[in-house]
Amino acid sequence: MGGAVLYERTAERVNAKTGAVTRVTEKRLAPPQWKADAWLLERRDPDRWGRKFRYENPAAAATATGKLPTLLELLTEVWAQKPVDPRALPPGVIEGQAVKA
Helix, strand or coil: CCCEEEEEEEEECCCCCCCEEEEEEEEEEECHHHHHHHHHHHCCCHHCCCCCCCCCCCCHHHHHHHCCCHHHHHHHHHHHCCCCHHHHHHCCCECEEECCC
């Protein structure tokens, strides 16, 4: 499957003996765009084809080692992470703010 139509030409030929008309259409297409196909798959079935994100809590890992990190260390680790998918957040967290029960 190709991309956009770059060139299209239609030619008709008439057979002199039989009078039959033959119509030939020639199309030239741009190369296919895999990004457009990937975008469509992500929107049609995000559970199967969507991006997979993992939430990493640097504070939980730090308390397991016994050393609590400084705020600057925590922020540096968070800024280095990829964007978080909201579906991957723990329950009770909406848009980065904890919900009070």
